[in-house]
Amino acid sequence: MREAWIIDAVRTPRGRGKKDKGALSGIHPQELLAQTLNQLAERTSLERADVEDVVVGCVSQAEEQGANIARNTVLAAGWPQEVTGVTLNRFCGSGLQAVNFAATGVMSGQQEAVVGGGVESMSRVPMGTDRAGMDGDNLMLRGKVFQVPQGISADLIATLEGFDRQTVDTYAAESQRRAAVAIAEGRFDKSLFAVKDPATGEVALDHDEHPRPSTTVETLAELDPVFVRMGAMEVNGTTLDGIALAKYPQAGEAIQHVHTAGNSSGIVDGAAAVLLTSPDYARAHDLKPRAKVRAIATAGAEPLIMLTAPTPASRRALAKAGMEVGDIDLWEINEAFAAIPLQTMRNLGLDHDKVNVNGGAIALGHPLGATGAVLIGTLLDELERRDATTGLVTLCIGGGMGIATIIERV
Numbered sequence: 397m398r399e400a401w402i403i404d405a406v407r408t409p410r411g412r413g414k415k416d417k418g419a420l421s422g423i424h425p426q427e428l429l430a431q432t433l434n435q436l437a438e439r440t441s442l443e444r445a446d447v448e449d450v451v452v453g454c455v456s457q458a459e460e461q462g463a464n465i466a467r468n469t470v471l472a473a474g475w476p477q478e479v480t481g482v483t484l485n486r487f488c489g490s491g492l493q494a495v496n497f498a499a500t501g502v503m504s505g506q507q508e509a510v511v512g513g514g515v516e517s518m519s520r521v522p523m524g525t526d527r528a529g530m531d532g533d534n535l536m537l538r539g540k541v542f543q544v545p546q547g548i549s550a551d552l553i554a555t556l557e558g559f560d561r562q563t564v565d566t567y568a569a570e571s572q573r574r575a576a577v578a579i580a581e582g583r584f585d586k587s588l589f590a591v592k593d594p595a596t597g598e599v600a601l602d603h604d605e606h607p608r609p610s611t612t613v614e615t616l617a618e619l620d621p622v623f624v625r626m627g628a629m630e631v632n633g634t635t636l637d638g639i640a641l642a643k644y645p646q647a648g649e650a651i652q653h654v655h656t657a658g659n660s661s662g663i664v665d666g667a668a669a670v671l672l673t674s675p676d677y678a679r680a681h682d683l684k685p686r687a688k689v690r691a692i693a694t695a696g697a698e699p700l701i702m703l704t705a706p707t708p709a710s711r712r713a714l715a716k717a718g719m720e721v722g723d724i725d726l727w728e729i730n731e732a733f734a735a736i737p738l739q740t741m742r743n744l745g746l747d748h749d750k751v752n753v754n755g756g757a758i759a760l761g762h763p764l765g766a767t768g769a770v771l772i773g774t775l776l777d778e779l780e781r782r783d784a785t786t787g788l789v790t791l792c793i794g795g796g797m798g799i800a801t802i803i804e805r806v
Contacts, residue, residue, distance in 0.1 A: 400499035401685035403671040405773030406435045408591050409601045410761040413518030413663035419601035420665040421519035427594045429515040429667040430473035435589045436669045448507045450481040451497045453490025453514030454765035458526040489791045489799035492768025496692040498672045508677040513669035514766035544636050547623035549702040550733035552640050555652045564734035565616040568659035568758045575755025576609035587773035606662040606761040619656035659734040664761030668769035690802040691717035697796045705798025706790040707743040713800040725784035728771040730791040731756035
């Protein structure tokens with residue numbers, strides 16, 4: 397099997413995902429991703445007509461993000477009509493899955509140049525707009541496999557692992573501190589581009605809008621847990637917390653609700669794109685590779701606790717690459733909730749000094765369908781800055797899944 401080379405990765409800033417309040421909330425998601433595609437093409441001198449497919453992750457595929465946003469974005473970007481687009485949904489892993497599908501097409505020998513990426517405008521198309529719960533409101537499935545909301549799952553993990561409020565808040569404050577350092581030192585500048593208002597041509601946003609660098613453990617302690625009321629909701633004569641505890645009695649008599657808006661991922665708008673080609677195509681078109689894809693993997697886990705699969709997904713990817721945990725120089729573990737990277741680090745024996753070194757989604761935000769592709773660029777930039785070699789990106793995913801990708805600098 398031939399290699400898939402990463403030529404470049406670009407992303408928008410992440411804007412606050414609030415209608416009329418975030419700087420990107422006035423921009424249609426197709427236009428947001430279209431600018432991203434064109435930035436990628438301009439930076440690489442890519443011949444757009446050579447791109448065989450544009451694979452896009454997007455979670456809330458409804459309203460403005462419906463109707464195959466990948467294909468419509470290709471048209472909105474002014475790319476040749478011969479370039480196709482496909483949209484996928486693997487929940488929070490969608491952006492990374494798009495990159496992995498692009499890599500698979502190249503590695504298989506069936507495609508020469510593919511773009512993988514993602515987009516999510518959470519201000520314009522909020523979570524739940526598709527009007528489907530985690531189980532698609534299938535009562536037959538619900539009778540077999542009950543899935544509680546993700547926040548309850550995160551609090552269940554924290555309870556089982558013994559992560560108290562101090563622990564998750566300390567982690568969150570460190571995410572903010574690291575992001576502040578990264579921004580001040582320009583560590584995101586290589587992948588980041590300024591988004592323009594399509595109507596006026598004026599810059600709409602040129603920096604990540606979500607970080608709160610003044611955050612401390614003390615200020616975080618003032619926030620109320622988000623999922624207490626949700627956990628107390630009654631379903632069939634019991635509460636959602638009760639359903640979770642019945643499945644995991646080892647958690648004790650009550651779930652400790654420790655996650656707040658301050659130690660969970662931020663709601664933001666954003667887009668990202670990654671160009672992958674075969675070595676032959678890159679050489680023929682004088683494209684210099686930045687990295688290659690070493691391994692990709694997904695893994696499933698118990699769907700009520702839902703968010704534990706970054707561990708098996710990472711282990712599977714490492715096994716495919718013939719690598720050990722210690723062979724990875726840097727890790728990006730999506731900070732959906734503070735308990736997720738904390739648990740993954742504990743399970744894999746990771747040093748926090750190698751994990752999310754520039755902060756994560758708690759500080760920077762989590763534009764659902766785009767985040768995995770964003771993290772590929774973030775990881776690659778930091779590997780180059782440190783002159784390190786290998787990195788692994790992993791995300792937890794709704795429904796009890798995880799995804800992982802290992803890249804190696806070329």
